[in-house]
Amino acid sequence: MRGRDRLYRTEAVILRRSDFGEADRLLTLFTARYGKRRVLAKGARKTTSRRAGHVELFNRAELQLATGRNLDIVTDAQIVDAYKRLHEELPRLSYAYYVAELLDKLTGDDEENPPLYNLVVDTLHTLDTIPAAALDLVARFFELHMLNLLGYRPNLFNCTSCQTPLTEAADRWSAAGGGMLCPVCAGLEPHALPISLPAFKALRFLQREPLAATEQLQRLSEPLRQEIERVLRATLRPILERDLKSVEFLDAVRFAS
């Protein structure tokens, strides 16, 4: 299938970029049509290259690629959105790095997921434009909705363990199960994390409302933000560790044979 010199086009976001040889760059793309893909941008480090400015980190670009023997090669690039403020303001840029790293760790190569691509593009756009006071909440929205699109939707309306509809009496979070527990199930899980009603409600808001609505939460207190961050981080940790372990296992098998 991978015939040489076959050209194809796709829209993409540049997730990672590293030097390759004398003048080239190795890019990790997240594409609308093919999921994550590592490609080569030849001559991208030469300032005279017409394509150089179009393959900057986190740019959203329309690319033309040529199928290569190992890595596909960027043959044309046009910026769709350069996210200017995101590159000028360090807090915005650092959240973009976080989003890109999380996405890179939780997705495999060539796993097509158009809704996830749309989430990434929406997230970068919002990190570029939203008031700075809401940047961390955009990251929380991304975590919550990425979990959803990868098949780990956090349970915020029904108990994670017994599926009973949750009431405001629920005050425990199961990191292993990925969501809220009803009071009965909470009593059976000693490692459940305490969660306040305002944090529970803020998570529901983030899961139910569109990304643009995140701005409405910018007055949330710092302790509440930290609480939301803590439960989502605890939920992501076992998924990230499992994925990293699967990579270690694959490497062990590969090098043993």
Ligand SMILES: [Zn+2]
């Ligand atoms: Zn329950």
